[in-house]
Every structure is written in structure tokens, then in C-alpha cells.
Amino acid sequence: MKISRRKFMGSTAAAAAASPLLFNASASAQLAADDIDWGMGFPDGATLLNRNENPIGPSQRAIEAAKVGVEKSFRYADSILIKSLLAEHHDIEEDYILVGAGSGELLNIAPMITMSEPDHNMVATWESYRAVPGRVERLGHKVKWVHLLEEEKYEYNVDRLLAAVDENTRLLFMVTPNNPTGTILSFDDMHKLADGLPDHVLLIVDGAYTDFQDVDKDGIDLIKGGHKNILVTRTFSKIYAMAGLRCGYGIGHPDVMKKISRFGCGPTSTNMAGFGAMAASVGDTDHVKKSRDFVSRARAYYSSECDKLGLSYMAGPPNFFLAETGEYTDAIAAELRAQKIFVRPGAEWGMPNHTRISYGLDHENQTFFAALKEILGA
Numbered sequence: 475m476k477i478s479r480r481k482f483m484g485s486t487a488a489a490a491a492a493s494p495l496l497f498n499a500s501a502s503a504q505l506a507a508d509d510i511d512w513g514m515g516f517p518d519g520a521t522l523l524n525r526n527e528n529p530i531g532p533s534q535r536a537i538e539a540a541k542v543g544v545e546k547s548f549r550y551a552d553s554i555l556i557k558s559l560l561a562e563h564h565d566i567e568e569d570y571i572l573v574g575a576g577s578g579e580l581l582n583i584a585p586m587i588t589m590s591e592p593d594h595n596m597v598a599t600w601e602s603y604r605a606v607p608g609r610v611e612r613l614g615h616k617v618k619w620v621h622l623l624e625e626e627k628y629e630y631n632v633d634r635l636l637a638a639v640d641e642n643t644r645l646l647f648m649v650t651p652n653n654p655t656g657t658i659l660s661f662d663d664m665h666k667l668a669d670g671l672p673d674h675v676l677l678i679v680d681g682a683y684t685d686f687q688d689v690d691k692d693g694i695d696l697i698k699g700g701h702k703n704i705l706v707t708r709t710f711s712k713i714y715a716m717a718g719l720r721c722g723y724g725i726g727h728p729d730v731m732k733k734i735s736r737f738g739c740g741p742t743s744t745n746m747a748g749f750g751a752m753a754a755s756v757g758d759t760d761h762v763k764k765s766r767d768f769v770s771r772a773r774a775y776y777s778s779e780c781d782k783l784g785l786s787y788m789a790g791p792p793n794f795f796l797a798e799t800g801e802y803t804d805a806i807a808a809e810l811r812a813q814k815i816f817v818r819p820g821a822e823w824g825m826p827n828h829t830r831i832s833y834g835l836d837h838e839n840q841t842f843f844a845a846l847k848e849i850l851g852a
């Protein structure tokens with residue numbers, strides 16, 4: 475649909491009024507649980523569709539185990555013990571696995587073990603999750619960006635990725651399914667990429683959303699098949715809905731994992747609540763199905779609402795939706811924010827005409843579309 479400028483006049487002041495609040499308790503107070511700001515600084519009654527959280531929450535089993543973990547939290551947890559569960563689940567030796575405080579811990583460490591000289595660079599996709607390339611740039615290294623192209627339907631193009639690699643490249647970072655486009659790197663393309671990389675390049679396959687899709691084979695199979703320079707990362711934040719417990723892991727050749735473990739992902743990266751919840755969740759096919767069913771329903775609803783509004787979109791397997799909201803994308807986000815509805819305008823991924831919306835519960839999704847329709851005058 476055509477979105478006119480007139481609709482966005484005066485949105486900035488209204489948006490400012492609904493910006494996240496600061497935690498305003500006095501420093502000396504010991505708050506009761508009811509007085510704690512569980513909204514994490516967002517205004518009361520906010521609809522949070524901006525952080526790719528999974529609102530169905532952890533399984534009951536995970537919650538019970540986490541509660542026991544809290545009672546036992548006078549002790550340090552030992553994440554090494556989780557490795558045996560993950561090893562069995564993925565049918566791989568324990569020394570191929572490291573557990574971290576979210577998959578983010580492994581991703582944060584990867585540049586440290588690979589980029590030792592100032593002229594070392596990394597190859598990454600522009601229209602993608604920026605945490606790792608952002609860190610690499612802050613460390614003073616160059617990121618060689620490869621674009622996903624609209625005319626290629628935002629598909630990965632392995633030849634262009636490989637063409638960007640040079641003798642100074644040390645990391646190539648891939649997210650599949652991609653955040654925010656949902657684009658999938660097929661196993662054949664992943665294989666081609668891994669085979670085409672020189673030995674001095676570590677291929678990171680960020681699989682934060684892998685569990686939302688059915689795959690016969692993935693990066694873990696390449697590692698099992700003998701590829702030494704691949705790091706696959708996975709998380710409990712998304713499919714198991716445990717983002718706030720900070721539980722993730724990586725799989726790679728023991729030589730890679732040994733290097734990572736020099737900088738983190740040690741026994742105490744896990745907290746006792748997360749330890750319990752992870753142990754109760756590894757391979758929980760019921761909860762995986764529940765999350766996938768939730769996403770299928772939400773995706774169908776978002777697709778049908780966007781079809782009615784005449785908005786184009788991309789919606790892959792993960793728990794988010796990317797709508798083409800045009801040149802007034804930032805103004806739309808500001809108007810929504812003024813109504814305490816939080817979404818993610820796409821400029822941060824080089825997609826300024828798109829908005830990423832993380833699926834909420836039914837009533838939250840309805841709140842979002844009611845507000846969007848009003849804003850667009852539809």
C-alpha cells in the first residue's frame with residue numbers, strides 16, 4: 475500500500491514519551507519480587523515485539539528445574555556436565571562441545587582466537603545479525619561486507635561470499651536461518667562454502683534459529699565429516715524460550731574449542747538456574763513442536779494481515795517476520811512506540827525500508843496490527 479508523509483507528522487514527541495523508563499528504585503532498597511521492574515525498563519503494558527524472544531516461555535519441566543537450581547545456587551554450576559547431554563543429543567564427542575552464557579559467549583570469543591594481526595579481516599553479510607561483525611570492527615579489523623540482493627530474493631550467494639575472501643580473511647560469519655530475512659543457507663551451499671574456504675578461515679554457522687526448521691543435515695554434519703574450521707553455534711534462547719537464562723553452546727573441532735576455552739565458556743559460564751533448565755530441555759521435542767506450532771500460527775496471521783494491507787514481506791522458519799514498510803519505516807516505528815508497541819526498524823541491518831517484528835502472543839499480535847492499520851489509515 476502507499477504510505478503517505480502526512481500520517482507521520484508530530485510522531486517524534488509522542489514516541490519520546492513512550493521510550494523505555496530507567497530503573498528508578500533507590501539504591502538502598504531491597505525490593506520485593508512484586509516491586510521489581512520485570513518489564514526491563516520498558517513502560518508498563520508495553521508490547522515487546524523487538525527482541526526475537528519466544529513468548530510461549532520455557533517448558534514447565536525447565537521452569538521446575540530452574541527453580542531447584544535457584545535453591546541450589548549457593549553452589550557454582552558446572553556446565554561441563556551439560557556437555558554429555560548435548561554430545562548424546564548431537565551424536566558427537568564431548569570435546570567437540572562448549573557451553574556458554576548464551577551462544578553470544580562463543581560468538582564474542584571467535585574473533586579473539588582468529589584475528590591476531592591488524593590486517594586480518596572478516597567476511598560477513600550486510601543484511602544480517604551484526605553482533606559479531608560489530609565486535610570485529612570495534613577490535614579494529616575490517617569487515618568485508620557481502621550483500622543479499624533483492625533481485626536474488628535475498629538468497630545467499632556462495633560464489634560472491636567466497637570471492638570476498640582473501641589471504642587476510644580469518645572469519646566468515648553466516649547466520650542460517652538469517653536474522654532478519656529468514657534466508658536459509660542450504661546444506662549443499664554450506665558444504666560448497668566450507669570446501670571453498672582456505673584453511674586459515676574459520677566458518678561460523680550461527681544457528682540461533684536452526685531448531686525452528688526441519689533439516690536433514692547441517693554444519694554439525696560437516697564437522698562430523700572432518701571439517702576442522704567450522705564453529706556451529708546454537709542457543710536455548712529461541713526455540714526453548716530461555717533468553718533470560720543465558721544458555722547456549724557451540725560445536726566444533728576440539729582444536730577450535732580448546733582455543734575458545736582459553737577465553738571463556740568455562741565450567742562457570744552457566745548459572746545454576748540455567749544449568750537446571752538446560753538439563754531439562756536438551757532434546758525436548760514436545761517444546762520444540764510447541765514453539766514451531768506457535769510460529770506457524772503467528773506467521774499465517776501476519777501473512778494474511780500484511781496481504782490485506784498490501785505489504786510485501788519475508789517470513790522464514792524463525793520466530794520473526796520482516797515486513798516491507800517503505801520509506802516511513804522509522805516514523806511507523808516511532809508511532810508504534812508512542813503506543814508502547816516496540817518493533818525493530820531495519821536500518822541496523824541495512825534494510826531501512828523494512829521492519830522486523832518478533833511474533834508475540836495472539837493478543838499482542840492483534841494489538842500490533844490494530845495500531846499499524848490505524849497508523850497507515852487502512
Ligand SMILES: Cc1ncc(COP(=O)(O)O)c(C=O)c1O
Nearest residue numbers: 576577578603653682709711722
Ligand atoms: C542470529 C543470532 N545469533 C545469536 C544471538 C544471540 O543469542 P544468545 O541469546 O544465545 O546469546 C541472537 C539473538 O537474538 C541472534 O539473533
